[in-house]
Amino acid sequence: MAGGGGFVEAEAIIARIETKSTKIESLLKQYKPVEALKTALEGSPPKTLDERCKSANWIVVHRALMAIKDIEGMLNALDVEYYDILMKYLYRGLSTGDRPTCDQCLKIHEKLTERAGLGCILRCLTDTLNTV
Amino acid sequence: MANPLRLYLACIKNTLEAAMCLQNFPCQEVERHNKPEVELKTSPELLLNPVLICRNEAEKCLIETSINSLRISLKVKQADELENILTKKFLRFLSMRAEAFQVLRRKPVQGYDISFLITNYHCEEMQKQKLIDFIIQFMEDIEKEISELKISVNTRGRLVATEFLKQFM
Numbered sequence: 001m002a003g004g005g006g007f008v009e010a011e012a013i014i015a016r017i018e019t020k021s022t023k024i025e026s027l028l029k030q031y032k033p034v035e036a037l038k039t040a041l042e043g044s045p046p047k048t049l050d051e052r053c054k055s056a057n058w059i060v061v062h063r064a065l066m067a068i069k070d071i072e073g074m075l076n077a078l079d080v081e082y083y084d085i086l087m088k089y090l091y092r093g094l095s096t097g098d099r100p101t102c103d104q105c106l107k108i109h110e111k112l113t114e115r116a117g118l119g120c121i122l123r124c125l126t127d128t129l130n131t132v
Numbered sequence: 133m134a135n136p137l138r139l140y141l142a143c144i145k146n147t148l149e150a151a152m153c154l155q156n157f158p159c160q161e162v163e164r165h166n167k168p169e170v171e172l173k174t175s176p177e178l179l180l181n182p183v184l185i186c187r188n189e190a191e192k193c194l195i196e197t198s199i200n201s202l203r204i205s206l207k208v209k210q211a212d213e214l215e216n217i218l219t220k221k222f223l224r225f226l227s228m229r230a231e232a233f234q235v236l237r238r239k240p241v242q243g244y245d246i247s248f249l250i251t252n253y254h255c256e257e258m259q260k261q262k263l264i265d266f267i268i269q270f271m272e273d274i275e276k277e278i279s280e281l282k283i284s285v286n287t288r289g290r291l292v293a294t295e296f297l298k299q300f301m
Binding site: 091094095096097098099102103106107109110113118119121122124125126127128131 | 136139140142143146147149150151153176180181183184185186187188189192197
């Protein structure tokens with residue numbers, strides 16, 4: 001029963017991610033990459049174990065991240081509570097090995113560490129419950 | 133290019149500074165034993181999330197932490213066959229003398245070229261910042277060493293060939 005319930009939830013989450021991705025596409029077309037990233041990070045599935053939800057959300061966040069040109073401005077606009085989630089997605093981006101993704105993630109990582117400090121990195125390492 | 137390399141090393145440095153929080157932790161399963169938990173991976177509560185930092189498709193760095201030990205595995209860029217052989221031989225040479233380095237692992241982790249194992253004892257004897265600086269310096273120097281070796285192999289090959297072919301002129 002828990003499995004069945006989990007399945008239904010996963011479908012619901014994926015549907016939500018689909019709507020989010022269309023919203024983000026439209027924001028990117030309007031040249032608002034910061035807003036797009038905020039939307040992408042907002043609905044991050046917190047405790048899903050389903051790999052598909054995580055992959056789907058990662059694709060959406062990746063799209064928004066690659067569109068960011070002004071990193072300082074983006075970090076200024078982003079709330080502090082999103083720093084941890086952003087750092088987790090940065091590490092996921094760095095593990096892909098794809099050159100442009102890694103370049104972008106490395107740039108954002110440096111600036112984000114300056115702002116958020118080592119505690120942010122440590123929270124990513126220790127948080128085994130809410131992985132992205 | 134220097135800039136992506138600098139960012140890559142800065143990222144690894146920050147991650148290592150955060151991850152190198154080691155303390156003594158005697159083995160939970162066996163009495164009076166003290167083992168580096170990152171190597172055994174028997175208890176999931178003692179392990180942190182492993183982190184993979186890639187610079188591009190060829191170079192990456194895997195950092196795995198646990199409560200009393202930290203393992204760093206590096207994969208060095210190898211552009212062609214010659215660099216492949218040189219890297220393998222050079223890093224095997226260093227790994228066999230792991231005793232002298234103290235923090236080096238005798239065998240690299242599967243899929244990587246060289247691995248470091250840092251335990252809480254190392255952190256007690258040596259300074260954390262200096263350990264991190266050592267690893268970053270190591271990564272910078274490896275690249276320079278490999279390219280120097282490659283140049284010297286090519287030069288030697290060219291000299292030998294010229295000398296040998298002179299007798300036929």
